[in-house]
Amino acid sequence: HGPRYPTAVMTAPALPVPYVASASFEYSASYPAWKALDSSTSTQWWALTHNPPYTPPDWLQLDMGSPTAIQSVWIKATNNNAPQQSLTLEASNDAIAWTGLGSTLITDKDGIWIL
Secondary structure (H helix, E strand, O other), X not given: OOOOOOOOOOOXXXXXXXXXXEEOXXXXXXXXXXXXXXXXXXXXXXXXXXXXXXXXXXXXXXXXXXXXXXOOOEEXXXXXXXXXXXXXXXXXXXXXXXXXXXXXXEOOOOOEEOO
């Protein structure tokens, strides 16, 4: 593996077309869902549960507009003081039926490959 970024980097909630980012919750307007997908290490998405005890589980979704092959996913946590957090990667062609692709524990801020 090595860093692989999407061919189109998110620049707004629905840009570039056809990508649309959404989340279970956005902590504030400063931390929207699409910033988790902008390939920048200086921006981030904060969920409702960005502080312990991290419940209920939050989700981040990227609608790619049509079925798309996914080769790999790299996740980087930005909270250096956070305890281990579990993460499950799922995919769907209709946003109704979901299939698990992989899961892991995020244990450090350096990032981890899921696929």
